[in-house]
Amino acid sequence: MSAFPQFSLDPEQAARRDRLRDLAETRLRPLAEKGEPGRVNRPLVEALGELGLLDGLFTAGALDLCLTRESLARGCTEAETAYALQGLGAYPVHAHGPAALRERWLPAAREGRAVAAFALSEPGAGSDAAALALRAEPEPGQAGTWRLTGEKSWISNAPEADFYTVFARTTPDAGARGVTAFLVPADRPGLTGTPLAMLSPHPIGTLAFDGVRVSTDDLLGEVDRGFGVAMATLNRFRPSVGAFAVGMAQAALDATLAHTAERDAFGGKLKDLQAVSHQVAEMATRTEAARLLVYAAAAAHDREEQGIAGRAAMAKLFATETAQYVVDTAVQLHGARALQHGHLLEHLYREVRAPRIYEGASEVQRAVIAKQLYATAPSPKETA
Template identity: 45%
Template sequence: MADTSFLSWPFFDAHHRDWAAHVDAVSAGLDVDHTDTDTTCRTLAAQLGTAGILAPTSSNDGHFDVRTLCLARETLARHDGLADFVFAMQGLGTGAITLFGTDPQKAAWLPRTRAGTALSAFALTEPGSGSDVANATMTATRDGTDYILHGEKTWISNGGIADIYTLFARTGEAPGAKGLSAFLITPDLPGFEVTERLTTIAPHPLATLRFTECRVPATAMLGAPGQGFKIAMSVLDVFRPTVAAAALGFARRALNEALARVTTRHVQGAPLSDLQMVQGHIADMALDIDASALLIYRAAWARDSGAPRITREAAMAKLFATDQAQQVIDKAVQLFGGDGVRAGEAVERLYREIRALRIYEGASDVQKVIIARQTLAMFEGDT
């Protein structure tokens, strides 16, 4: 059984505890096939939608409960990484619609993504600009009542299977970050092409997209021209703590697997858990998990309590939880010995799953830069 004592912390209300129990019950009943990720993601979306799990991934009133999102991702990730991926992308892909969409845009897509009948994607990264969003080069050129898209996006989760993409392109209102805009794109548009499906150590639907003279109506724009960077950062502010929560779920599963292993595996007539070195590993794992949870749910609580931006808190949570989850899982693999790297073992799968979380939605080194800049700005503001 996973530790749920953290749900008694003052960050949570009764409905959060009920929600966590519901997600746990639904997650335990999922039978996830990892051999065909495209089909599995569509199936999982439908199952999670029917169970109401996707309900908090968007809203028509522009509000997110980040604690609810984090609890869902932590719980789903503890059970299965692909189930967490499906939930995360339904939120990330439509987050800009919730925060900046018009009523017609919300009506067209949010009921479908919440039901799991339409898959969504967030197309931000480019071959030459991953973390450097402000220097994206894909263009959207105004032509009468339309925009013409030209350029490439890569490492796009749900790329190739999504029904709706939130895409960012340079409209040129100003240099750098102030010259980007956001658009809603469907894959049936002429000039839209999936040029490559990307394979990673933990299989997920990923693709490179190319846009060649791809014409979209101006009504496909989200927000105002030049607001794209603001929109992207606002979405990441909401969902970055949830990446940390997914890492926490992976770490909790790793600790559970390790505890079961060391209390049942014997060495020289005694369980592994009697060894002080093993106890030291367990202590480190438990400490890292609780510290991560505190940072994650502090950030989520702050956002839900009305903080306009949680950039520093979200960066701290994302950096610490993903880095420490890697360490927790590595210790679990070590405690399993040879079985820890056997294909099909839970800890082997977790070892592959965790690595990407330290890269996407802001790599660990980028989070350090964000934290440092925010901390320096706070100090300079006080002096």
């Protein structure tokens, strides 16, 4: 895997980043604060649509997605999450859906009037997406019709979404090759759901399918090719998960710089203590390194270079692990006040843990990186 090019934002991109952060703080955060934790915040999703931000989920390159997600996360993590979840749920319809489904659902999704969800994970199939057990059984006597039976779990925006991109097994014992993607409206008979109380305040729940009827009209892509639909969607958004993490890390760093410069301790300011200033320097260095890795991976994705999967995995791995470190260190330097409910860092501390698990846990990212490294490594003869 070759070294990444140096990367920095041009003036126009930097200005857009600042505008987005300002929008997140002034327009979106007040809406987020009025929402109920663990529930879909429809006014927030609608505001993202009114601001024209949701269009970018379908049209923007990876670099622009990263810029948007970092900026939103720095100013309002709830807005960033609502933005990303809308993309995960609706992008398969945009990229793989027939014209009828695109015309029915995408205008409302772009405007924030219809909430989307990506239903991949199951109680026994999280990171191992090829182990899906939700059954799509052919309906006797009706060609091109199936009944979905089984469960999905840890589904963001469930059970309140308006439509779901659902991955089900159409061919038993076929692994990744026997999965099909369907668009399932929330009001389809037999579909029910239950919200889950999670560490982070995201809307997450379970879905139960009791003979839910789907047909070829609901197909996203081809029968038994749904695993490719899932991976294409995750590969599009995976680099920008790192940008989400960078935004949280930067917010924690900003708060720490302000706090340590103002807080009196031991006859001076906290920032004058070498133990403190060195920790802040480490936080800043790791955050900038994560940012560069994320944006370089996104730029490579937009240039359609080789090795994108490994680069995206590196970016997500390093950025999410870095954000965990930076937020934890920020809490330590703030002391007990950061543990109070409602404090920015208390909020970030609950938010920052999940990205190390979803869209491929850190361990999965390491496996992806290692696989690509060994696949592209020179043979022993070439190194002799």
